[in-house]
Amino acid sequence: MLLDYHMHLQSDFDYTPFTYDLANLDQYLAQARQRGITEIGISEHCHRFREFKPLLFFLTEEPGAYPVVQNFLRPAFRDHLPQYIDFLERVKASGRPVKAGLEVDYIEGQSERLASILAGTTFDYLLGSVHFVGKWAVDIEDEATWNERGANRIFLEYFQTWANACASGLFDIMTHPDLPKKFNHRPSSSLWQELTAMAAEAAAKAKVAIEVNSAGLRKPVGEIYPDQQLLQAFCRAGVPIAFGSDAHQSHEAGMDIDRASVWAVQAGYTTVTRFSTRRPTQVPIG
């Protein structure tokens, strides 16, 4: 089976109200089907929803905020989470092979607040994403900060945060595990060895799945997240996987999931994880 559990129905810089539009969703579904995907999951960014503003407010309104982050997040938080959940429930009730997900930012020290925002929600799975280390976004291009801090320090801080996100117990699937490589930055090989061991141990202990995310192929790095070394470490540690294209437009739905599946098989995987009401089951890849 091929699945794609990571899709956004609007682009990141489209701040118009969320389109509860079945025709738009059907375009994603049709495109994914053409690529051999039998089930998709919608996983909108949490910053679309006003319920998450208290969680992310510090990124834009506290001292030390980064202007690029302010520009990105200030116009967000426009939609209502219950409406989004209702929309996905209607989609599922119609018989479409769609799962209800959400891509949620992990913020260090804010797990209790996040748990209370998520309490009572009825998703099939929650994606746990680390986009922010402190107030800085690793996935928005900012060469000056890379030069100032250095790749080793950024990767180390990123993976410490990522391991804490696993341990929080809030998430089912940890997304794009080596996101800091997006703009082609890499840590030293000795540090990378340490970080792969640390990440595999954290994910295994927390019993989360990790995402094999094909969007890296469309970024400057030109490589699936995670790299082979890290994916093999996850496999050896018994960490299950999910697949995601991270589509932000319908033509990207299911894009390169075939390559992600080959990547996973190469690392030793034979199964991929399906989720229903946050309960995982394993199905054969392919």
Ligand SMILES: [Zn+2]
């Ligand atoms: Zn993400």
Ligand SMILES: [Zn+2]
């Ligand atoms: Zn995403």
